[in-house]
Amino acid sequence: MAQLTAELNRHIFSYHVQDAPTIPDAEYDRLFRELQALEAAHPEAVSVDSPTYRVGATPLPEFNQVTHSIPMLSLNNGFEDEDIENFDRRAREGLDAEQVEYAAELKFDGLAISLRYENGVFVQAATRGDGATGEDVTANIRTVRAIPLRLHGDTVPAVLEVRGEVLMYKADFAKLNARQRDAGQKEFANPRNAAAGSLRQLDSRITAQRSLRFFSYGVGALEGADMPPSHSALLDWYQTLGLPVSNERAVVTGAQGLIDYYRDIGKRRPSLAYEIDGVVYKVNSLEQQQQLGFVSRAPRFAIAHKFPAEEALTQVLDIEVQVGRTGAITPVARLAQVNVGGVNVTNATLHNEGEVRRKDIRIGDTVIVRRAGDVIPEVVSFVAERRPLDVREFVMPANCPVCGSPIVRMDDEAVARCSGGWTHCSAQKKGGLMHFVSRRALDVEGLGDQLIEQLVDKGLIHNAADLYTLDKDKLAGLDRMAAKSAQNVVDALEKSRDTTMARFIYALGIRNVGESTAKALAQHFGNLEALLHAASFEGGLQLLEVPDIGPIVARSISEFLTDADNLALVRLLSGVLRWKEGEHVMKNTGAMAGKTFVITGTLPTLSRDEAGALVEAAGGKVSGSVSKKTSYVVAGADAGSKLAKAQELGITLLDEAALLSLLATASSTEPNQDESS
Incomplete structure (x- = not known):
């Protein structure tokens, strides 16, 4: 049994990691069946790294949660050469060095995973989750043949947490979708979705039927061994342990070396066996990484250089309209199916009638469709030289296609609406x-x-x-x-039924009223009757007394709450739902009064709602957008564009710990009621 286990694992490594099979599939299957028979006869002697674990086990009721011993952080993004030059400049300034050596590698489009090995044996796997806590997917990871269940070599660490990416090769993705079609089941949109969906199966036997791969790219906890001196040395060491590492990596110097690597990978991207959405640069020296440290829970020593939004050509088959919850009529282009950025696209938004006219998009046109990340695909422009003679212009219908009511457009709005x-x-x-x-x-x-x-x-x-x-x-x-x-x-x-007045106001779906405005209305008026009176009095003039509410928002609130049908529904709901009234706040005098916070990304322990509640309890205001008036931006993992804008405007950045410290300090120094009076 031990001999067969070792031999089969060597063949698995050759096939799934080195892409160099050493025996025919039929011979592998014969050896595998022989081992299965022996293990059935002697279950007490089954090894922890037996390849029979790869076939999956009985379904789990749910995934358990795993707290990462060291958080799995996300990276800041760069898109232009200037972003990378600035990254290099900051690294040189932080290290007081004329030049910096970097490890450059691929940014895989898969699912981030942490693997834990104890004394060389695989014991646990977890998704990244929110960075601090992930889902236990150990049973499913055991079925991924590229991941060793026991590390190679006689000298292995007592504890090693390997960070990396589970993904699906393009060819395996095509085979999976073919099987889905044959079985009459829904196809996956792209390899990333297929990999993520396969790994998050409660039944690991399903995962075992999917061809998943893995690449190592980082380290978490390490005990019982010396940390390699550099990131490139770490990946070399991983290879000696039998862990899969991509060969598409390099060590370069300076900003130009980074940009040259990016352009080289960009040219070869279509020929890669798997999807990537950019490249990653890390300061190579681990000692220098520690010296540079972190900002807003993202490392200063690393950055992801993303590829630009992908575009494709296709034909507009028709232009139809959709009706939104506020009656907004949105033209939607029905397209000949085209793959954009790994996703099959058949629809793309045209926003409004004015946008259709401005871009001169017509039915029958060949158009450029763009998709960036998870953003809804949009039609960028038409291709003039491919416009046929029989194209038809889009005509906004006079009546709603759903209910037949007239479609109207106010003079001060770009959007037409069902009346x-x-x-x-x-x-x-x-x-x-x-x-x-x-x-x-x-x-x-x-x-x-x-x-x-x-x-x-x-x-x-x-x-x-x-x-x-x-x-x-x-x-x-x-x-x-x-x-x-x-x-x-x-x-x-x-x-x-037990809610808050702010949630109730937001739930009504009043046009132009988001969460912040709903909270402001609840704080200002304190109870529903006061709000209804203000909405009906002199065209809602009193609503302008609420901070940050202008004429357009005030008009939307007044029109909604004075409509007979809406008012009747509000009365019905007020008899069904329960919330605490009487918390009338005309002036905020807390320690953070006058301070505006924007909370973005995923925080380690707090939800954004919980963090916002703490800010508001201290007298601060929470906004959904970053501007010059923003006092602080609280940034967690995957903060995105709001973090970038805050850095551009020079706004103070906080992570969760810094936010809690700020609020605690402000609270302790705030005078009590007697002292302030």
Whole structure:
């Protein structure tokens, strides 16, 4: 058994890591079956690194949570050569060096994973999660043949946490989708989704049927061995341990060396066996990495150089319109299917009628479609030399395609809207209900879009208040609903009855009223009757007394709350929901009064809502956008464009620990009521 285990693992390494098979598949299968038979007869002698673990085990009820001993951090992004030159300049200044040596490698488009080995034996795997806590996917990772269950060599660390990426090769992705088609099942959009979906299966036997790969690129905890002196040496060491490492890596010097590597990889990107969305640069010396340290939970010593948004050519087959929850009519281009950035695209937004005219997009045109990351695809422009003679111009319909009500456009708005309102237009009704139960509104878990579609189409509900008349029997009769799931929805609805005035206002879906405005209204008026009075008095003039509410927002609130149908619904809901009233706050006098915070990215222990609540409790204001008036930006993992804008404007950056320290310090130095008076 030991001999067969060792031999099969050598063949697995040759095939899945080195891409150099040493025996025919049939011979491998014969040896594997022989080992299975021996293990069935002698289960007490099965080795922890037996290849039979690769076939998967019985399904898990759910994933357990794993706290990372060392956080899995994200990287700041660069897009232009100037960004990389600035990164190099900051590194040189931070190290007081004329030149810096960098390790350059690929940015894989997969799922970040941490592997833990103890005394050379694989014991646990976890997803990155929020950076501090991830999901335990040990059973599934055991099925990934590229990952060794036991490290090579006689001298291995007592503890080694390997950071890397699970991904799917393009060829394996194509085979998987072919199997999905043959089985009449939904195809995956791209290799990343396929890899992530395969790894997050509760049944590891399903994961075992998917061809997943792995590349190591970093280290977490290390005990019982000396840390290599450089990042490149770390990856070389990993190879001696039998861990897969990409060969597409280099050690370069200076900004020009980084940019040259980026351009070389960009040229060869289409020929790579897997998808990448950029490259990563790290200061090579681990001692210098420690010297540079971190900012806002991202390392100063590393940066991701992202490839530009991908574009593709396709044809506009038609232009139709969609109706949003506020009645907004959005033209949508129906496209001949095209793959853009690893995703098959058949629809792209055209935003509004004015945008269609400005770009002169016509039905039958060949157009350039762009997609960047997870952003909704958009039509960039048409290709003039490919315009056929029989193209047709888009004509905005006079009536809503859903309810037949007239479509109108106010002089001061670019967007045309269905005039039917939620009482007449089922599209608006469904959109409003989906917003009402969403996480940041009433947060009714289990009540998804498809369920709301059925409830409206079958006439079981007509407005948000009707949701609270639903019982288990009504819900259990719907598609894809059983007694248990129906009861879960009923329980979630009952739980949502206890809310806050701010959440209630936001849940109403008033145009131009986001979470911050809803909180401001709740704080200013303190109770519903005061808000309704202000909305109806002199065209909502009193609403302008609320901080940061201008004429356009005030008009939206007044129009919504003085509409007879809307007002009747508000009255119904106020009898169904419960919240604490009377917290009338005209002037904020807390320690952070006058300070504006923007919270972005994923914080280690706090949700953004929890962090915002702490700021507001201290008297500060939480905003959704960064401007010159912003006092602090609290940045977590994957902070993105808001962090970049804050750095550009020179705004003070805080991580979670710095935020808590600031609030604690401010609270301890704030005078009490007697002292201040």
